[in-house]
Amino acid sequence: MCCIKCKIVKYCYRCLVVSFFTTFSFAEEHCKQIQYAGASGWMPISFVDDSGQYRGLVYDIMLQVLKPLNIKLVSAPISPWTRTIDNLKKHKIDAIFGAYYNNERAKLFIYSAPIIAEPIKLFVHKENQFAFKTLQDLIGKHGIRPFGGSYGDLFDHYDKQYLQLGRIKSNQLMMKMVEKGRADYVILAEFDGIAAAKNNGLSEVIIPLDQEVTQLDVYILFSKQSACLSKLKSINDKLGELRRNGQIARLYQYYLHDIQ
Numbered sequence: 001m002c003c004i005k006c007k008i009v010k011y012c013y014r015c016l017v018v019s020f021f022t023t024f025s026f027a028e029e030h031c032k033q034i035q036y037a038g039a040s041g042w043m044p045i046s047f048v049d050d051s052g053q054y055r056g057l058v059y060d061i062m063l064q065v066l067k068p069l070n071i072k073l074v075s076a077p078i079s080p081w082t083r084t085i086d087n088l089k090k091h092k093i094d095a096i097f098g099a100y101y102n103n104e105r106a107k108l109f110i111y112s113a114p115i116i117a118e119p120i121k122l123f124v125h126k127e128n129q130f131a132f133k134t135l136q137d138l139i140g141k142h143g144i145r146p147f148g149g150s151y152g153d154l155f156d157h158y159d160k161q162y163l164q165l166g167r168i169k170s171n172q173l174m175m176k177m178v179e180k181g182r183a184d185y186v187i188l189a190e191f192d193g194i195a196a197a198k199n200n201g202l203s204e205v206i207i208p209l210d211q212e213v214t215q216l217d218v219y220i221l222f223s224k225q226s227a228c229l230s231k232l233k234s235i236n237d238k239l240g241e242l243r244r245n246g247q248i249a250r251l252y253q254y255y256l257h258d259i260q
Helices: 002-030 057-069 081-089 103-108 153-163 171-179 190-199 227-244 247-259
Strands: 033-037 046-048 072-075 095-099 116-125 143-146 166-168 185-189 206-208 214-222
Touching (some): 081 095, 116 247, 143 171, 171 206, 190 247
Parallel strands (some): 033 072
Antiparallel strands (some): 095 214
């Protein structure tokens, strides 16, 4: 009887092992493309080009990363940021190219290795500049931020408790609100704010304060159901290499020079 039980246990164990490696091999075999989305206007991380495709810094980097892995990139249909997050939850897409870290997202998705750190700044009307050293200096002022976005758990919590920033759906509207004095400041990644001011003809009117609010790493978010998670280690290793050898920083500066 004991021997029969041992044989059953061994058989079940072998089945589990075979099942694991079969599943892993299936994922390896079927990771032929990554359908991705992103923000539609987050310069230079992710934006929509003239052909209606998601492009940007993360796309350019992933082209380099995935070429030796023989994995194609497929841009998903354009959608608002909140729907894009929902699409990733439902595994309608494999990845979002460009996101900051917060604990809620970490429970739902798989983060890549960090790609690049972005300075987060306050953009103000040049005639309405104010002293800023800590977040306490913002209490009592009327600030705005992008709708649906996150600036990390620490800032998001402080905002909810003390600042109650307005959430606005477009960079164009945020720039206009600061220009017209309807907001004291808008908080944006430095490059994104510079681009938004220029694209709205306000480069001489809306400027960043010198003091950074914080610096945040940019990541790729993967669906937990994506077949290409089997390639995540290779992807992360290559991202680390490109970051260490300066290629990502040089590409970022190329975009910055182009917008300036």
